[in-house]
Amino acid sequence: xxxxxxxxxxxxxxxxxxxxxxxxxxxxxxxxxxxxxxxxxxxxxxxxxxxxxxxxxxxxxxxxxxxxxxxxxxxxxxxxxxxxxxxxxxxxxxxxxxxxxxxxxxxxxxxxxxxxxxxxxxxxxxxxxxxxxxxxxxxxxxxxxxxxxxxxxxxxxxxxxxxxxxxxxxxxxxxxxxxxxxxxxxxxxxxxxxxxxxxxxxxxxxxxxxxxxxxxxxxxxxxxxxxxxxxxxxxxxxxxxxxxxxxxxxxxxxxxxxxxxxxxxxxxxxxxxxxxxxxxxxxxxxxxxx
Numbered sequence: 001x002x003x004x005x006x007x008x009x010x011x012x013x014x015x016x017x018x019x020x021x022x023x024x025x026x027x028x029x030x031x032x033x034x035x036x037x038x039x040x041x042x043x044x045x046x047x048x049x050x051x052x053x054x055x056x057x058x059x060x061x062x063x064x065x066x067x068x069x070x071x072x073x074x075x076x077x078x079x080x081x082x083x084x085x086x087x088x089x090x091x092x093x094x095x096x097x098x099x100x101x102x103x104x105x106x107x108x109x110x111x112x113x114x115x116x117x118x119x120x121x122x123x124x125x126x127x128x129x130x131x132x133x134x135x136x137x138x139x140x141x142x143x144x145x146x147x148x149x150x151x152x153x154x155x156x157x158x159x160x161x162x163x164x165x166x167x168x169x170x171x172x173x174x175x176x177x178x179x180x181x182x183x184x185x186x187x188x189x190x191x192x193x194x195x196x197x198x199x200x201x202x203x204x205x206x207x208x209x210x211x212x213x214x215x216x217x218x219x220x221x222x223x224x225x226x227x228x229x230x231x232x233x234x235x236x237x238x239x240x241x242x243x244x245x246x247x248x249x250x251x252x253x254x255x256x257x258x259x260x261x262x263x264x265x266x267x268x269x270x271x272x273x274x275x276x277x278x279x280x281x282x283x284x285x286x287x288x289x290x
Contacts, residue, residue: 011233018225019245025218026096027252032211033092036202041215042085043197046190048216049223053183064180072168076181077188079164082157084219085193090155096253098265100246102155105136105272107242109163129275136271166230173231181227186220246273 032041057064067073083103090099108129172181204212229238246269253259 007232011229011238014225014229014232015238015242018222018229019242020248021218021222023245023248023252025215025222026091026100026249027256028211028215029088030091032215035208036204037200038088038092039196039200040202042088043190043193044212045216045219046186046193049186049220050190052220053186056179057183067176067180072172073184074188076165076168076172077185078192079161079168080185081189081192082161083165086154086158086161090151090158093151094155095259097246097250098152099155100249101269101272102152103158103162104242104246106159106162106166108275109160110166113163113167132271132275136268136275169227170230178227178231182223
């Protein structure tokens, strides 16, 4: 997509809405995790998202699913599912702001992923923000200064998976309509989550159903807004705005669970945001093709 075809204000608006909805979803997930397993939450959210897409499929017909990029859809679906699964596991065990920040360190991983996948080399200027960002990740993953936290590591795995989702989503939006991308993503993720949900099945009480429905609705809306944002604006615009989600999520954690970040976490947050924003800014200034 050429720069002249971008709608930057729309892209920025979609990105901002994505961060707000995602922060609210994080609260719902942490509340629901005490009622049913994370694996069930992940499966139900994707199953309900598939059901939401069925009216579109009925109206458009099966020809709407025809694609010449099935493997890219598969990679995008599995990486997106892996991101949410790891993120939810981290949300259950660590403070909201830590999990959100680690997940949003994905822009630091994108250049490295492109380096491995597309053999896109990194300019020497690009390494400085990446190094700063990963130092910040290291500070957050050792919250007490006593070694690596396994659940913080799970949170960072969600960033690696999200980086894969970002790269594949950006490529798919060049040729595929949004609803086709979403349908394949939800379907692949639901199928991927089914075995784990079956192995961790728990009785579902009626009081839990509203939470599950709200989570599924928020995730469907998040993914629609997320895909639309990358259809209307480049990563250099979207990625910096994504860090506002850390602010919103941190506010929820403070107000509901009285979670106040440690000094090392604040330092890590500053370095990750600086590194992430710097990485995409330098990339745009160097006019990288990605």
